[in-house]
Amino acid sequence: MKTMPTLREKKRYLAFKIISEETINRRELTGELLDSICLLFGDTGASEINPSLMSYDGRYGILRCQKDRTSETRAALACINKVRGGRVSIMVLGISGTVKGAMEKFIQQRLVKEPEPDKELQEHLNH
């Protein structure tokens, strides 16, 4: 049965970018994220934040959290500094009220700005 619209909890979607030495898979990131939140805010805090990784492609991702817990989620993301022994840094690109908004405003715009690695290499070789 669906939750009544008035009782539905408001969400926020954080678009983020991972800067890491090695590629991190979805499972490792989810585990590290939950660890970080639980260590910082405990189990009660984690249940209030209610984090969920909506999408992740190895570099960019979207994380869902409760509307009034965005600051805590940011702090927990900032505390992730190592995954599988490799150094990691997570940069939040922006926060949106919808997955579509987060994707279009923060991730797709960045992808358009960044040149494709193959093209960049080709140009470099031509010169």
Added chain:
Amino acid sequence: MPLFNAKFFDLMVHLPDDKGSLAQFVSAADEFGYSGIAALDLKYNGTDMDQLPSGFSLFSAVEVSGKPSRLRDEIKKYKDTGDILITRGRDEEVIRAALETQRLDILLQPVKFNNVLSKLASDNSIALGFNIGSIIHTRGDDRIMELRTMRTNLKYARKYELQMVLTCEPYSPYDFRSPREAAALAGLFGMRPKEAVDAMSSVPLDIIRKKSPEYIQEGIEII
């Protein structure tokens, strides 16, 4: 005006010895939204200051340490070099000796800070540093201690109206965190977003202004 629409600075960056590292640090800081960094011992490791992105500033900082008697001489040695002088506050005697000299700029994360030391810092216009990196890189008991220290220091900083400085203290380009993340981390020990933004923008700018050759004293300028 939005709160985070300012120029942000990190005044305590540790550069490794290899020469290519500066470019990596600068590009990481630029990507994370910083307008400038102060690197420790920048002038002394032969780095090239010309290869910087437009609008990005690079400053030199020095971490002064040692016994209380030597610390005063060290600070005097660097007073006219234009370097930003930073002391780490581990020992109470060292903190006192550092705060008694007027030329110190930042006292970073003092462990045993009290009202007497706060008054000294206030009289000599020394900013109190908060190291966000210690929250990121420690876990468990160590992090609890760090957060407790920062919470206490924040109380003294508010009571004695001390200037506050936030730094990630990066040892590698992966240690940078964007200003919004730094403010969120500062919120963990009770710092308000406005205070955090000032600690990364207006206070570092004020310290940099005081270090410029044109600066003589507060309220005096050459016309």
